Amino acid sequence: MPDAIGYELLGDIAVLKAQNPPVNALGYDVRTGLMDGIARAEADGARAVLIYGEGRTYFAGADIREFGKPPRGPALPDICDRIESSPLLVVSALHGTALGGGLEMALASHYRIAVPGARMGLPEVLIGVMPGAGGTQRLPRLVGLDATFDLVTSGRQFGAAEALELGVIDRVKDGPPREIGLAYARELLDSGAARRPISEMPAPAAIDFDAVYDTVLKKGRGAISAATAVRGIQASVELPFAEGMKRERELFMELMASDQRQGMIHAFFSERAVGKLPELKGVEPRELNAIGVIGGGTMGAGIATAALLSGLNVTMLEMTALAAEAAKGRIEGNLSGALKRGKISQAKFDDLTGKALTLSTDYDALKEADLVVEAVFEDMDVKKTVFTKLDAVCKPGAVLATNTSYLDVNEIAAVTSRPGDVIGLHFFSPAHVMKLLEVVVADKTAPDVVATGFALGKIMKKVSVRAGVCDGFIGNRILSAYRACADHMILDGASPYQIDKALVGFGFAMGPYAVADLAGLDIGWAVRKRLAPTRDARERVPSYPDQLCEDGHFGQKTGKGYYVYEAGKRAGVPNPDVPGLIDANRAELGITPRDFSDEEIVRRYMAAMVNEAARVVGEGIARRPLDVDMTLLFGYGFPRYRGGPLKWADMVGLDTLLADIKTYASEDSYFWQPAPLLEQLVAEGRSFDDLNKEAS
Ligand code: 3H9
Numbered sequence: 001m002p003d004a005i006g007y008e009l010l011g012d013i014a015v016l017k018a019q020n021p022p023v024n025a026l027g028y029d030v031r032t033g034l035m036d037g038i039a040r041a042e043a044d045g046a047r048a049v050l051i052y053g054e055g056r057t058y059f060a061g062a063d064i065r066e067f068g069k070p071p072r073g074p075a076l077p078d079i080c081d082r083i084e085s086s087p088l089l090v091v092s093a094l095h096g097t098a099l100g101g102g103l104e105m106a107l108a109s110h111y112r113i114a115v116p117g118a119r120m121g122l123p124e125v126l127i128g129v130m131p132g133a134g135g136t137q138r139l140p141r142l143v144g145l146d147a148t149f150d151l152v153t154s155g156r157q158f159g160a161a162e163a164l165e166l167g168v169i170d171r172v173k174d175g176p177p178r179e180i181g182l183a184y185a186r187e188l189l190d191s192g193a194a195r196r197p198i199s200e201m202p203a204p205a206a207i208d209f210d211a212v213y214d215t216v217l218k219k220g221r222g223a224i225s226a227a228t229a230v231r232g233i234q235a236s237v238e239l240p241f242a243e244g245m246k247r248e249r250e251l252f253m254e255l256m257a258s259d260q261r262q263g264m265i266h267a268f269f270s271e272r273a274v275g276k277l278p279e280l281k282g283v284e285p286r287e288l289n290a291i292g293v294i295g296g297g298t299m300g301a302g303i304a305t306a307a308l309l310s311g312l313n314v315t316m317l318e319m320t321a322l323a324a325e326a327a328k329g330r331i332e333g334n335l336s337g338a339l340k341r342g343k344i345s346q347a348k349f350d351d352l353t354g355k356a357l358t359l360s361t362d363y364d365a366l367k368e369a370d371l372v373v374e375a376v377f378e379d380m381d382v383k384k385t386v387f388t389k390l391d392a393v394c395k396p397g398a399v400l401a402t403n404t405s406y407l408d409v410n411e412i413a414a415v416t417s418r419p420g421d422v423i424g425l426h427f428f429s430p431a432h433v434m435k436l437l438e439v440v441v442a443d444k445t446a447p448d449v450v451a452t453g454f455a456l457g458k459i460m461k462k463v464s465v466r467a468g469v470c471d472g473f474i475g476n477r478i479l480s481a482y483r484a485c486a487d488h489m490i491l492d493g494a495s496p497y498q499i500d501k502a503l504v505g506f507g508f509a510m511g512p513y514a515v516a517d518l519a520g521l522d523i524g525w526a527v528r529k530r531l532a533p534t535r536d537a538r539e540r541v542p543s544y545p546d547q548l549c550e551d552g553h554f555g556q557k558t559g560k561g562y563y564v565y566e567a568g569k570r571a572g573v574p575n576p577d578v579p580g581l582i583d584a585n586r587a588e589l590g591i592t593p594r595d596f597s598d599e600e601i602v603r604r605y606m607a608a609m610v611n612e613a614a615r616v617v618g619e620g621i622a623r624r625p626l627d628v629d630m631t632l633l634f635g636y637g638f639p640r641y642r643g644g645p646l647k648w649a650d651m652v653g654l655d656t657l658l659a660d661i662k663t664y665a666s667e668d669s670y671f672w673q674p675a676p677l678l679e680q681l682v683a684e685g686r687s688f689d690d691l692n693k694e695a696s
Pocket of ligand 1: 022023025062063064065076077097099100101102104124127129130131132133135269272
């Protein structure tokens, strides 16, 4: 194996080349190589050092696989100090993505040159830590406080042009990083340019850091990394450089030891692992150029929009010309959002709503589609009619997908002569915005059809999760369980508003009742009606939500549900009619309401979520715990800094959760049946993460 840092002396310039694919992460070997390389350059009598990366990028940051393990070898901040304090003139040439510790290495260099396509950033807060190799101390000295707050607390990437404008880099030049770096170093040496350590530059003037801290903390909705980074930046102003570095290190280590860091890193790796299914290794997806969408309501129009934006031609099928026009209007509305935000140009907009989009009321228009997604009314008979027609017109090998959220994909597939081509593609509304896609694999779905589902997800930049067939697949099935738990708490005395508040306090983007209003109360109503005939008599189901629906209140779309929505406002205020409806329901059931603390609400809600999630994994509906985690993170507003419900469960302790479930079972032994997998893991002293590792 080649050394992680290549060394070469070219006259009076020493060249240090990072060669640690795929992203030149600053792992142990790289760090050691850099320390040795600088020492060697000095010993060799070089006058300048060029640092650059081989392959696709300059350093993309610290090696995050080392996080949480005992530290080894030289620490990155020490290497940065060593580089900056070297008597040689140090130049970094950037290409690819210079991120985190990578950008900090560049900031420790005396001069920075980048190719036009290079991207930079300090994304540490997005993985639960903060810059820990001088980023919070050097960047303010270079670009001032405002830009530092923006870049560090958002973790966003920025391009070479912006970097040049901000003063993060000194020059932009096209060419191989080695060549442009060498030319720049030569020029600097020839012109007698001096070393330029940022640590010796004056720090910006003090401001009200507490105010910035409070704002950033609030914006984080419970995430602490960005706000902690503000304290690091504060140290750059209030302390001498060396002291500031010490303070940065302390804060970095605090975050490193936090559960939030574990949660975020789990999310980072799971996001990448979720689409890599062992069963799909070597399976080629089918061709995907033109797709059909049946039904142009909110969901269908969203799917069509996502497909158009990812370069696919779309045929939208509706029942009538009028409905087709309305669908077109919805798609145009979605795309004009992208136009306004500068994501597409006017010419692109015209192209997507013109040439790339065909509207039709005739199934024959789907003859040439490579894949058709049905997004019609959620009713089995309607879906069966659609699939019978698709079977008759679609070309051989076309993938026939249903966007059903709950219905049995096997039953739908069975009405066709080609069940191997049938799959569930469960998008989340609005489909052109939401990142989650459940790829629902039915009994007879062919492997290359599954691969095509994942390929579509990739083209659309979705996080695709494989799910098996059951009522609600992964996400909605787990949702039904935690929603039922919340409904029970309401019957027993909690209010929907307290529950929403407690869960937003936990970090959810929205509480379950605000979510129900957004999704439409009619959806849950239809599910309740569908399941009523087969429902076990021991199941506790409240009737007051039916009353809301019977009165025509479906949530946001009718202006009233659990909340009342004023025209033009997204957030609602509690609907004053709801407490009375709940009281009546309790009286009917002979329940004397009791108080719930916010803590108890969260505890029960999470226990219900984890228990059902364990069942979903145990039954193989989700292949791995991380598939559940990513489903909840990308489709259900679960806080990223907690990693997902099963990562959270591991951190809380599975034995604690099982004990809770057993306690709750003394009140309602039907609902609170411990999942066999949870009991098994506790008995064996194993975690959900152990299952993730075994599956990878
Ligand atoms: C830091 O720097 C702390 C310092 O301030 C202080 C220290 C004291 N480490 O995403 P991809 C793997 S914190 C280890 O599929 P892309 C990744 O898992 C760090 N591994 O490619 C994947 O592995 P596999 C700050 C890493 O082209 C493979 O590389 N830096 C790391 O879509 C390819 O990745 C960051 O947070 C890493 N740092 O995107 C940057 N990065 O093939 C995080 C990637 O086995 N990384 N891998 O699945 C990224 O944002 C993207 O990976 C990047 C490439 C933009 C670089």
